[in-house]
Amino acid sequence: MMGPDVRDERLMELRNRGLQVRPRVPWRSNGVVLSIVFFALTSIGILALYGFLYQIKLTWLTGILSIALAEFLIHGRRFFGTGVESALWLGGLFALIFELPGPPREEGLLLFAAAAALAGWRMRNGFFGALAALFVMRYTAARGDETVAASVAVVLSLAALAALGREWGRPSTERLWIALLIIPPVSLLIDVPRLLPWWAALMGGMAIGSLAAGLRIRTHAPLIASAVYLALSTAILAAHDLLPLTVEWRLITGGALLLAASAALARLLRDRTGGIVTMPATSAPFEEAAQIVGTLALQPRVAQAPQEPGGRFGGAGATGEF
Amino acid sequence: MLDLSPEIDELRTAGVLSDRDAAVLIARERRAIFSIRPELRAMSWGGALLVAAGAAALLARNLERIGPIVLAGGVGVAALLAYGYAAWRRRAARISLVDEYILLLGALLLSADLAYLEGQFHLLDHGWPRHLLLMAVVHGATAYWFESRMLLSLSLAAMAAWMGIEQRVERIFDSTIETALRALACSAVIVMWRAADARWRTARTFAPVFEHFAANLALFGALILTVEKDTRGTGLVLIAALAAVVIRHGFRVRAESFVIYAYAYAVLAIDIAVVDILDDGLLITSFLLLSTIAAIAGLFALHAAYRRREP
Numbered sequence: 001m002m003g004p005d006v007r008d009e010r011l012m013e014l015r016n017r018g019l020q021v022r023p024r025v026p027w028r029s030n031g032v033v034l035s036i037v038f039f040a041l042t043s044i045g046i047l048a049l050y051g052f053l054y055q056i057k058l059t060w061l062t063g064i065l066s067i068a069l070a071e072f073l074i075h076g077r078r079f080f081g082t083g084v085e086s087a088l089w090l091g092g093l094f095a096l097i098f099e100l101p102g103p104p105r106e107e108g109l110l111l112f113a114a115a116a117a118l119a120g121w122r123m124r125n126g127f128f129g130a131l132a133a134l135f136v137m138r139y140t141a142a143r144g145d146e147t148v149a150a151s152v153a154v155v156l157s158l159a160a161l162a163a164l165g166r167e168w169g170r171p172s173t174e175r176l177w178i179a180l181l182i183i184p185p186v187s188l189l190i191d192v193p194r195l196l197p198w199w200a201a202l203m204g205g206m207a208i209g210s211l212a213a214g215l216r217i218r219t220h221a222p223l224i225a226s227a228v229y230l231a232l233s234t235a236i237l238a239a240h241d242l243l244p245l246t247v248e249w250r251l252i253t254g255g256a257l258l259l260a261a262s263a264a265l266a267r268l269l270r271d272r273t274g275g276i277v278t279m280p281a282t283s284a285p286f287e288e289a290a291q292i293v294g295t296l297a298l299q300p301r302v303a304q305a306p307q308e309p310g311g312r313f314g315g316a317g318a319t320g321e322f
Numbered sequence: 323m324l325d326l327s328p329e330i331d332e333l334r335t336a337g338v339l340s341d342r343d344a345a346v347l348i349a350r351e352r353r354a355i356f357s358i359r360p361e362l363r364a365m366s367w368g369g370a371l372l373v374a375a376g377a378a379a380l381l382a383r384n385l386e387r388i389g390p391i392v393l394a395g396g397v398g399v400a401a402l403l404a405y406g407y408a409a410w411r412r413r414a415a416r417i418s419l420v421d422e423y424i425l426l427l428g429a430l431l432l433s434a435d436l437a438y439l440e441g442q443f444h445l446l447d448h449g450w451p452r453h454l455l456l457m458a459v460v461h462g463a464t465a466y467w468f469e470s471r472m473l474l475s476l477s478l479a480a481m482a483a484w485m486g487i488e489q490r491v492e493r494i495f496d497s498t499i500e501t502a503l504r505a506l507a508c509s510a511v512i513v514m515w516r517a518a519d520a521r522w523r524t525a526r527t528f529a530p531v532f533e534h535f536a537a538n539l540a541l542f543g544a545l546i547l548t549v550e551k552d553t554r555g556t557g558l559v560l561i562a563a564l565a566a567v568v569i570r571h572g573f574r575v576r577a578e579s580f581v582i583y584a585y586a587y588a589v590l591a592i593d594i595a596v597v598d599i600l601d602d603g604l605l606i607t608s609f610l611l612l613s614t615i616a617a618i619a620g621l622f623a624l625h626a627a628y629r630r631r632e633p
Binding site: 010011013014019020021022030033034037038041042044045047048049051052054055056084164165166167168171174217218219220223224227246247248249250251252253254255256257258259260261262263265266267269270273274275276277278279280287288289291292294295296298299 | 324360369373379418475
């Protein structure tokens with residue numbers, strides 16, 4: 001019993017969408033937010049275990065105990081997708097790598113990539129699969145070739161885009177393709193200053209291709225990837241100062257274009273009840289909360305001239321020091 | 323692509339789903355209906371934030387070239403236009419999903435403009451934090467006028483800022499008892515505001531915003547008291563009591579997010595308090611290991627209890 005079979009996974013997917021599935025699936029899993037919370041708590045636990053074993057000079061046990069506990073929870077308690085067992089698997093493998101003798105070397109990144117891939121395969125976790133790709137990309141970037149890292153991201157995205165075009169039985173397989181489509185290009189944002197201007201054209205092409213594919217196969221992930229590639233393309237042009245206007249007018253123009261495009265699309269599609277529509281579809285309980293938190297965190301702030309020493313305040317678009 | 327329509331059809335046959343609900347879900351699974359509403363909302367939100375960021379940069383970088391009056395006037399007019407557009411659309415029979423973000427843009431531009439005016443002209447002199455109170459009032463009034471949760475959250479954030487609570491996580495460790503008391507006072511004000519809202523307004527759309535702000539500010543204040551050595555005991559008792567109230571509220575209103583973060587605040591408070599008392603590395607790591615295992619088991623139990631109460 002390695003984990004849920006195809007049917008179990010599909011029923012678990014429906015259960016995570018809030019449907020009361022029958023027959024009941026024997027596997028315990030959590031929704032995204034709760035999984036992240038359990039993953040974080042378990043990671044803290046692994047660190048504490050490492051710290052405890054460090055005091056008694058037995059740190060090599062951390063990885064073995066973590067993976068053994070993960071397997072016990074999977075086989076004995078039917079945990080799969082709770083966040084706990086995946087943190088134990090990934091943390092356990094990372095702890096084993098930390099135990100290897102010798103000084104830190106760039107090749108260590110490839111070991112972490114292998115560990116993430118192994119944990120991703122065992123836990124059928126798409127994010128771990130993308131993490132493995134990120135370690136490979138960082139390895140190539142660490143060797144001074146950001147072009148190879150960017151090429152890996154583009155190739156992975158194209159492969160994932162092609163894979164998303166066909167039907168998959170397991171939801172976890174689809175999640176792997178989604179993660180490989182979106183996460184590698186996001187990680188390229190840190191390499192933007194080192195990418196030559198022609199990359200902007202390629203990223204622009206990827207944005208258009210992803211948009212077209214997303215609308216054709218009617219899937220959200222390529223649309224998100226399209227936005228990421230568009231941001232990458234713009235950032236590369238901005239990094240090489242190839243965009244017209246000053247920064248403030250670029251921001252205003254870009255924002256106005258986004259608002260105008262969404263208003264035009266909303267108007268164009270407002271009466272449609274079939275095909276591509278704008279009516280509320282699947283529930284997104286955290287969408288508004290995320291936007292509110294994002295607005296409070298990212299709202300522009302205008303610094304005020306200091307008047308007296310003291311505290312520092314900020315909020316609602318304003319901040320100041322006094 | 324994933325297509326779960328066979329399983330949905332089975333649920334319909336088993337009587338779990340009605341024919342109508344199953345038909346809608348199957349249409350979505352087969353992409354006969356594909357809503358791009360989340361993408362349009364994200365685009366609009368990003369657009370509003372980019373324009374507001376650009377306006378803030380414009381204010382900051384062009385003072386000498388353009389002059390403060392023209393700059394502040396220009397951004398003020400843009401804010402008024404955005405508010406005017408939102409008001410006009412509200413009266414129209416058809417409301418677009420973009421309208422709320424135009425309104426948000428107006429509010430962000432107004433905030434930036436007010437802060438800029440105060441920074442340049444020191445209209446309130448040493449009482450400059452009062453411009454935050456002004457923002458809280460303006461955003462609060464417009465939130466009610468437009469029935470916008472987004473503006474209400476801006477209003478509450480401005481009020482918290484006016485009361486001296488800064489939006490930085492690391493404040494937990496460098497705050498004073500005074501900050502904690504301010505956070506608790508601000509939470510109490512929001513609870514009273516929520517009570518007034520419930521008393522005089524029929525719609526309950528603002529309640530979750532009030533409740534999340536009040537809960538987080540109160541728990542944050544109690545956590546700061548726990549970090550401070552002099553008030554640790556009080557802080558621990560307070561955070562335990564507040565976490566219990568917030569978790570109970572989460573169960574009552576069927577919102578698990580309250581349960582999760584109240585629990586997380588309480589666990590963090592206990593860990594901070596105990597680790598500070600211990601001075602031996604072995605003891606500290608042993609305690610953290612055991613407390614984390616207990617925290618995971620406790621959260622599983624809470625989650626199971628929450629699920630059992632589901633209708």
